[in-house]
Amino acid sequence: MQKPLTFLASIALAATLTLPATAQDEPGIDTVVATVNGTDITLGHMIIARATLPEQYQQLPDEVLFTGILDQLVQQSALADTFDGELPDRVTLSLQNEERSLTAGEVIEQVMAADVDEAEIKAAYEETYANQEAGDEYNASHILVETEEEAAALKVQLDEGADFAELAREKSTGPSGPSGGSLGWFGPGMMVPSFEEAVAAMEAGAVSDPVQTQFGWHVIKLNETRKTEAPELDAVREELEMQLRQTRVQARIEEITAEADVDRSASEGIDPTLIKNLDWLE
DSSP: OHHHHHHHHHHHHHHHHHHHHHHHOOOOTTOEEEEETTEEEEHHHHHHHHHTSOHHHHTSOHHHHHHHHHHHHHHHHHHHHTOOSOOOHHHHHHHHHHHHHHHHHHHHHHHHHSOOOHHHHHHHHIIIIITOOOOEEEEEEEEEESSHHHHHHHHHHHHTTOOHHHHHHHHOOSTTGGGTTEEEEEOTTSSOHHHHHHHHTOOTTOBOOOEEETTEEEEEEEEEEEEOOOOOHHHHHHHHHHHHHHHHHHHHHHHHHHHSOOOOGGGTTOOGGGGGOGGGGO
8 A cells, every 4th residue: 555655756756846847938929828729829929920010009018919819819710720621712811812921021131131241331331421511401490370461570579679489489370480481401402492402502690581482481590501421331331331231132133033933924925804803802
């Protein structure tokens, strides 16, 4: 009788000793969170489901998302198990397109992840900025009104010493009115042509005569001008790296496509409007 008791006690002790180790296992992508009719749902499935949610839903509290996503995956699994028959063409074709898209995306990710040589970055910098001529940037304020008469009246008040920012807050119909008409710094091409031409012809501290644009009539004050200079390499390094990676990806796409055995002849003569025929998928 003693032996069975000892044996059972040993089994119980062994099970007890293994519990902490099991409880301490770190969760991972393959960690099962639910099983539906024998099919596992893992943390990996939940991570993918969350990543594909619209941004506003991803901001919900983690505990809310965890429960909601798990409920959805459980329901989908249960529903899928009840399906009887062949999958409709729209589902089969969608799965094929999705697999093709995701697999192609992995190839692009591999190309994007490859290191960019420092020499390439410096060459791109030289090409982009070395011969860049210094230009002008302007810091200006304006008051926007509907008619030329209103603008002319404002110009008279300003010439007589009225405060520009106060008049802008009181009279301007533009979005910058509440901030005293300030437009901040801007360079060539950032404003409509007639506005930009008027500013370019002014001296710092001057107030313009009425200037017409499609938005109405403006009275402009040029606060300050400055010369633009090429940025330092480190300031644009990430931007240049991204441009180089994107160029590399496009080149690789074209290269792989050119090397592929592609025959488009079967598409010749097919009516392009047929791709709108959703009835075929029913």
